[in-house]
Amino acid sequence: MIPISQKPSTLIEAVQASLESAARHAPGEVAPTAILWPDADGQWLPLIPQLRALMPHLLVLGDYEPDQRIGPAIWLRCVIERALPEVPLPDRAVPVVYLPGVGRQTLRSIEDCPDPVVPLVELQYRGAVWCQRNGKDWTVEAFLVSEDSSMELDVAKDSQTRRAMLGALAQLAVTPLSRLRAKRLEAEDFDKLMIEDTPRNLLEWMSDPRGARERWDQGQWSAFRSRCKADYKFDPENDGELVAGERLGMREVEWLGVWQRFVEAPALYPGMPDLLRKAKPSGLVFVKETWPSLNDDAERALRKALSQLTSKNPSEARATVANLESEHGVRRQWVWAKLGQSPLAKALAHLAALVTRTAVGLGGDTPQAMADLYAQGGYLADDAVLRALAEVKSAEDCEAVSAATRAIYLSWVQDAAEHFQKVVAATPLPARGNGRDPVVEADTGTCILFVDGLRFDLGRRLAALAEDRKLRVGDGRRWAAVPTVTATAKPAVSPVAGQIIGHRLGEDFAPETADVGQPATTDRIRKLMAAAGYQCLGASEVGKPQDGAGRAWTEYGEFDSLGHNLQVKLANRIDEQLELLVERIDALLAAGWRQVRVVTDHGWLLVPGGLPNTPLPKYLTESRWSRCATVKAGSHVSVPTAGWYWNPTEIFAFGAGVSCFSKGHEYTHGGLSVQECVIPDLMFSSDIGTAGISANITAVQWLGMRCRVTVEPAGVSAKADVRTKVGDAGSSIVTPKAVDTEGKVGLLVEDESLEGTTVSVVLLDASGHVVAKRATSVGGEE
Template identity: 45%
Template sequence: MRVIEHLVKTLRDSAIFNPEVQVAPSCILWPDKDRQWEAVIPRLQSELAELLVLGEYAPESRTGPAIWLRCVIAGKAPDVTLPADRVPVFYLPGVSRQDLRAIEDCPELLKPLAELQYRGVIWSQANAKDWTIMAFLKSDQGGMGLDVAQDNDAKNAMQLALYRLLDEELELLKGKRLDKDYFNTLLTGGDPVRDLLRWLDLGDAFQATRGANEWKAFVEVCKSQLAFNPQADGVLAGASKLATREGPWHSVWERYSEAPKRYPNIPSRIRQCKPPDLGIFDTPAEKLSGWPQWNDEQEKALQHDLLALSHMPAHEARKRVLELEKAHALRRELVWAELGESPLALAAKHLTVVAEVSKTALAAGSVADLQAMYATQGWRADDAVLSALACVDKAADVDAVTAAVRAIYLPWLEESARYLQKLVDGSSYPGGTIASAKAFAASKGECVLFVDGLRFDAARRLSAVLETRGCQVAEAMSWTALPSVTATGKAAASPVRTKISGADDCDDFEPCVAATGQSLKGGYHLKKLLNDNHWKVLDRTENGNGQGNAWCEFGDIDSEGHARGWKLAKHIDPLLAEIAERIGALLAAGWNSVRVVTDHGWLLMPGKLPTIQMSKDLTDNKWGRCAAIKPGASTSERLYPWFWNPNQQFALADGVSCYGKSVDYNHGGLSLQECLVLDLVVTRTGGMPGKQVAEFIDITWKGLRCTVAVDGQYANLSLDIRTQAGDPASSVVVSVKPLKDNGTASVVVENEELQGHAAFLVLLSPSGELVAEASTVIGGE
């Protein structure tokens, strides 16, 4: 029962009578000499249709003079209608019980009510005194029997907060000390820390949105709980205390850390304050991490240290990267990282992976050994380079990450490419030629999706995204056709490759239809060849019906790489998400499986790949990493047979160099990154009964903070709490949080009034799709 419901019941119960010895009272008189209840009377009138007020004539608000109230009782007031089954209640502001009793001395305007004290009843305490707010809250005889502080500060705060108190649950107030802090907190909305952060964020604009009473209560709460006076001390003093995080301000900082993006102006407020001297603390990182200025200095220092790697041998640079990661890892847990102010600290995590992986050179053993080492660990270096570059935007930060990548990754990349090229002579390339290629074996109801430039590490990322969406993914390694360019590789990945060949005089790596000699350049004859061999060709938006077999092309990874250079790293995930959506649509259309194939990988090096020169007199056609040699020309370049016609030979650039113009992104040569790729066969999870993609294995509440542990395929998932599982708008958390590497996450429900309400824990994919859900009770059972 709410306080207002108890008050209404108490008022109405005062009219209870014994019909055997009494007549029904004509009204209930509610005297209030000090007008303590006056502010909440409009609120009470919404609950008490029979409540009328003594005052100036205003029948629309059920208010009027004493003679009008007499007319209401007599049924002679046509401008007001009262419930027939209720005794009228007359609220008398400024009038005491004694005023009514002293009939001779009471004002003329009040005299019409005097005799009602005999025909009606007066709502009063057991000792016949009028009900004050304090008495009603404290008294256990007709009141609520609560523990209320009686000092003046508490009384003043109680008076101001009365309209909020009316809606509180009576049971929750039992056993609670109601003092000035409680009433002030109630008046400010029940969440003083949130209000303090909003004040720090909005400054004077916050006070402008508050009434005088609410602002006064807010100031009193801050003085009591934080020993801080917003009115006198000002916003910058508060910002300084927030950054220092000492004493009670530590909990304020923790609250800010949970959702710093909700208070976008706080960092600039703190920047206006002078931070303490770095040298006065034994553990400066712990003491100064609340200051964005300190984080800025740390970023500048890391920037300087990464740039310095360009002057070190690779092995020393890798060691230094590991040291820098140890020094800066803490900053990834701070609000400055979430606010995008620690890009290099974020990049350091990925550079550490590059340093660790590149310690082991891919320059030993057979081609099969290289393949195994790359598939196990080596690809992670390529992936981590992309992740590190994706962290930075500013030119100075890009330069710092570029210096690190070139110091620790480029030597490893170059060494592995040269070793692979040394192993592979003209006849031992594992990708072989069309003569050794196997016929394409397609299963019934399979759709083949060609993605241009799906490098090994990108395919691994795509596989992870698909698994979070509930798909099963089988991976199979393969080697691309040489040279590793689209003209050669796309046809080699197609289901009709055995019906394609290469002309003896071809110098652009474009094969042709074996039966007719028609070039596949432009794509028309490849599509016709597919159609003629019972493969339906789908356009980019067509899904088909799942019958027979189909071929479609989708994804812009290669074109984006050529256009953007190193910035492909910042766009690779959205590109892969689009591909995953396309696969999902194909499976939803009824295809039993989607086989993802590609033509080649690529090299990516910020600061540009190295270059070598080749005389134009030796080549018919020169691409970035490969060149067609003129018939009869003599060259020292290592020559390789063309996949489509071994009689045609071409040169590949040594190591990871490019012929001619230097660029960040290129392909066409011989390296693990360009030539070793993954084919993916994607199916729905229907073939795995009983196995969930991800599931909650532990749910723990501590106050309004919920921590969960998840098992299964939880990579890239995020945690939310909603009142309706399928409705994003029903989220009740401060912010949605991604699951950590160990499958845990923690979120906070901000609205304390939701404690005890039922809700749903939901896991979300990167695209916002609902992956799993579990019911819970906010705050715990």
């Protein structure tokens, strides 16, 4: 299976990545039971045999062929519910059910749904449907040109090209995208893909000799043998696949082009690694990167070396990792890394970065000076830890990387925390109780998005992801309220923090609302925000940006809850959570919010193998959490103390350095360290709507192929256009027209073959700048 985070290099990989992304679910939601793939015209059928090799959880509606994972609806339901042990599904995989001849509309119209499909209809409510944003089936053409699929190919719109494209789909699916980009694809280009491609055929045969021979008729087999003899001095029938594997691995001159084709899209030929393991000569070889067995040996050696770092001091561990990087770093360029067979070599890159970042301690003689140094690069040590841990999956690899990480990182983060606590003791952090912490506010048109536990390094990664999506990011930071637990820190970043007070520090560390003097729970804070004119949105709601003052509050993300539940394994979920978060930001901006301000309550500490333990007797405390505790009146504790954010005269205790008051914590928060206290405060906006005029598209109505657009305010000087790519004027499918004085405009799509295509209605100012957009489908309904 191709990792979702890996950029697809072929159409078939892009389809797989898109199907897998459909299985992602918002925080607090249950994972979908299945992904339904409707295909009314059966356009994707030629792709299914190839895709099945990449996705063992792909099921197909059809006549009963269990070996091919094809069967009737009732049988599919049994497989999906994992009631048939003889048809196992990969753990945690969400089944994908391909429905040839069944469209999305058929699923939605239960009364008219054919009987053979009826048992699957219910799954669209417990699962998800793979379709375009407008609800239409993904056609091949729509997928190739869409921004949502990340393909964005330039395909001619004529019927001849469309026929050639569908006829060449099996070949198109495995053609490297690098060969399809930067040109307009027409019928001739797709026809050429049908011409015999000997390197691809050779790789298909080497990967699965028996299967290829069964698929090809005698004529194709004879032609294939003839080309192999002429081009590669090799006879598949007499020499066999082991000889082919040896010649490929030895990089003989005639085989260099074949090797390059394999490297471009290795996941398409899953049998190649095992073949090359069997075909490797027993003697000395000079080209190492072509032999997976040599890469396997190197991974084992690296695993042993990293595991042994537990017995070394930090300086020795850093030197060892630097040497290992010199020896193994080159393997990240080998094809085996792309296939996921070099996880330790990939983790080593981040361990090497950790070595660099921890070579010097984090200094600064004031909290602000330390925060500056941390934001200027110190946070990259924390980032390197998470990235290294995320590269490995098996238990033995996780143990090796954890051992190396702990040997290098623990002393650095401990020293930094001790120094931070020293400077904070001399210069306390801003607090609501001393009036030095400004309230988080939202201007008109701003939605505040609260993310629990968005540590500073994750905030920087989120900003980078957003910039990749062409969003503008204002990168800021603030101090977390202390102790750095949600009960104390979340109210501090709410826009109604001025209506929250702190009297006595209780065992739950929560302040009170000034109106009723009750604990500032989520419900009470939301009531205060609603009274202040804020729209309080659910995790999937976008609100009404144009209503009243147009301010909102919403919450998203599971970093903190996943950290407490998964501990160090949180690292494997970071990328997924960041992708979901940037999609949420994008959706809010697309809905019309001018800005999205992302705030968080606290950071956290994460150290593989567990944080050190500092005993704190229970009889000295009223409440004791992992990193902080409320002290009983008259008690004296030997650990550091600080003033509560909401009332600095109220004192709490916290663990010295990165220590905890209980054992077994790899992930935790509540104390004082730069990781817990320096938090991001980010402002996201889109280039759309930043021009000299302000207007919104309030309605799009289709009457056949004619689109009627309503714009507010009426009388705005703007033009409307319909495009397949928002920012590309060349993708327009209509003649742009000016909006009339009543805020209306009609646009005609002349090419009827575009019906159902996902497009965007865009509003343009006098300079042609896009100031508003609205997704729709040609001939569709809003």
